[in-house]
Amino acid sequence: MATRKARATASKTIADETVELPPRARIMKSAHALFYGQGIRGVGVEAVAAAADTNKMTLYRHFSSKDELVAAYLREVAAEIEASWDRIGARHKDDPRGHILAWLREMGRQMERPESRGCPITNAAIELPDASHPGRQVIEEHKRGMRRRFAENAKQAGLKRADMIAEQLLLMLDGAGVSLQTIGHDHGPMSTLLKHAEWLLEMDAAK
Template identity: 50%
Template sequence: MKDKTMKVPPRERILAAAEELFYREGIRGVGVEAIAARAETTKMALYRHFESKDALVTEWLRLEVARDEAVLDRLAAEHPGDPRAQLLGWAKHITERLSGESDRGCPFLNSVAELPDRNHPARQVIEAHKSAQTRRVVELCAQAGLADPEAVASEFVFVIEGAQVSAQSMGTANTCERLLCIVRRLLEEAPPSAAPRR
């Protein structure tokens, strides 16, 4: 098993260890020594690939951004020309993730709580991602022909974010059910504009 692990390049092992530990125990709760040990390498090797713990946190969150974007890209491919199905699919993806036994909520929301400095590079990655994500939801709402895409998108993002927080303290069953109910209502009740945008 160890021989198999050692075939993975050190940088990838370090990122995989950081992802696991940061998500499970929090950014502040994990030191570089623990990450190096989990990656079966040394602190010196870790610092050869990442100049600081902040740089490692930032790169981890960039990988999380890529995963998030890949979900929306997959939904676009699965439901071409059907923006409402894409939005509902995203909500379903969130509920599936929240229902996982090892889920600790949204890594971005968790990280923001530990990164109060808005100038921190990792915090800037999160804020840029959330802004881009919101713009994408607005565009999907516009493509669906909703009369006020910005307002619907704002509510959609609000309930998605809120569900991820609520699930951690109130349990997933009711949270997931309510999330899908609210999203369906948003998409069904939002009045269409005169002609859908393409």
């Protein structure tokens, strides 16, 4: 009963915030809030439509299936993350190492908010094991892209093991996001990530 009431309250809040938006935008905003807050598998299209103050018929006019809605949600999330990389990179044009650390610091600020459940892309990967799911394809492309960005910056910084460092940074970032949900914010997994990232970049540069 408490869970049902909480979901109803969340849906009403989302509907109040999206009332001025067109239907597709309302659906996407609702999908972001519900998929991230309650999990992809735990949220049906009925809940998304209700939160968007619309109906299933309208939702299916914009998205052919829940899988397609999930993929659209993940594409928007990935685009936001990648845009933050580019935005921070513009402030560190001559400092590729500083770019990496500044971006990780920004991810830390985002994920250590009280309402955070870690990285939405990583969370979705756990929920979507089927390689044929359109959302899974978005996840894998995004993660490969982030590894490539780390490697390019590491090479520009003159680091000797740029590809290995990129893999380690991605593993640590994913691990920190999961740790937020297993050991909580109080233990500071994102702060720990930044310390380890700094150490990793310094160690390679010193070799």
